[in-house]
Amino acid sequence: MQSFEEIDFFSDNSLTYDPQPYFEYLRSKGPAVRLPQRGVVAVTGYDEGLAIFRNEERYSSYNAAYGPNPLPFEPVGDDITDQIASNRGDRSTFNMISTYDPPDHTRLRLLLKGLLTPKRLLENEQFMWRLADGMIDEFIGQGSMEFISGFAGPFATLVVADLLGVPEEDHKKFRRIFTEAGMRLGSIDGVPPQESNPLTRITGHFYEYIEDRRKNPRKDVMTDLALTKYPDGSLASVDDIVNLSAFLFAAGQETTVRVMAAMLMFLCEDPALQARLRAERSLIPNFIEETLRMEGTVKTGFRLNKVQTEIGGVELDPGTPLMLVISAMNRDPAKFESPHEFRPDRSNAREHLAFGRGIHACIGAPLARAELKVTLERMFDQTSDIRFDEAKHGPAGSRKLDYVPSYQARGLAELHIVHDAKA
Amino acid sequence: MATITFIESDGTAHAIEAKCGWSIMENATKNGVPGIVAECGGSQTCGTCRIYVSAEWQTKMDSPTADEVSIIEFAEDRTPGARLSCQIEMKEHLDGLIVRMPEKQYSM
């Protein structure tokens, strides 16, 4: 095996199972450290990372989806703000809400905020309870299942479909679109071909919906979506609405699904904890936060430094890519006591950065939290015990768990469980 | 230029030079004031940027919208004068503003 010094975090598969020893090695060099490869500076300190998340004026999100790849331009001068703006082209990699800086970002974010009102979120949560019941009914009699493809994936898809007002008769179609699609985010295995990209198909459906509702408005959520307005009162462009809708499916899918699996994994690993949570449901929200802290899906995020600056003792020239190692910040011992221990009653668990912070902070966080809670509550309601399927994952002490190969995403590839239905 | 003083629940005060045009939340988080978590970055979904504003100062601000009120209710904070600091833009005439902060921004 290569030493941590030599390892290329962005292409090496040996770190996908457990990246924490590597992150601890980075931390031992300081809260920020320049990696020998690709000129990326990795930030593992909680305070340092939080300050970067909150400073969009100095740190651009230009490379949020582009990661550590070499910039398509040569940074010149002491402020590259203009260069960033003129090098976005029309590649989607540089033209998504998550990669925009103000004022483009502000425009899209305000549209999203208009979609995720407290009222809409409440209605969406009511849908989640119904959906979970229906979906658990599909497998409860089988005794065992692969949880990600059998529940979590389709559940997360349909929750976003409902949020956006996709008519229920089309839910089956949306479910199918995602069933075949694999992991894409920061994939070490290379980028899957475009034709298997579910988003292209989602976009097609949304163009139809929005155009139809603009011609034939009805009393439904999709009509509200079609008639969304910018803050100045003008009608939003169809492109903005369609792209944001597709983005919500992408952003809300893998992320939520892998945390759902992590949640069950912790409960399979620790039957006493499972029994305690079943008996004391009020402990569930903090258990969810601790799961997000320990196994949040977004392992790393990227920013581009715009001006000369310094972080944790490292000098940064304009144009330096920063890797915010969220999974390491969430285990910073200066912030979290015994950070590698899973403590469901940790008092500051919710201060994790699993949803990021600042202007790009996950706008789906309330939705994700509700999905995690509803899933666990309903699994508890309908089963009396959940455990690893040892035929697939092996016995305690020598478990085989595979994680998705990605430098950006963290999560189980599959989770096979055995469950006892409640009598 | 204007100033805002943020007071923690234990009485610790943080006076900052505020930027007009930014929300009160942005002024706090960008100056590292502890006690304003602002999980959602100002999208009015998290309720973790709460402040308490005296009745006198409130008369100089726009009143909260229905959505702001419902987020505060959802956070189960019934303290008088509770507002979301991300929904209040700092303006010249708020110079000298004093706000208090909750002991915890999370109800759980």
Ligand code: HEM
């Ligand atoms: C547990 C599940 C989730 C996790 C761990 C997660 C994590 C994150 C993180 C870390 C970011 C910030 C990225 C950055 O700053 O560069 C983000 C952004 C975002 N998330 Fe999530 N997310 C989750 C679920 C969701 C869901 C369910 C939705 C939507 C329905 C969603 C929609 C978004 C959007 C739209 C953004 C971009 C916001 C912007 O750039 O302004 N996420 N998410």
Ligand code: FES
């Ligand atoms: S920052 Fe989230 S509601 Fe104000």
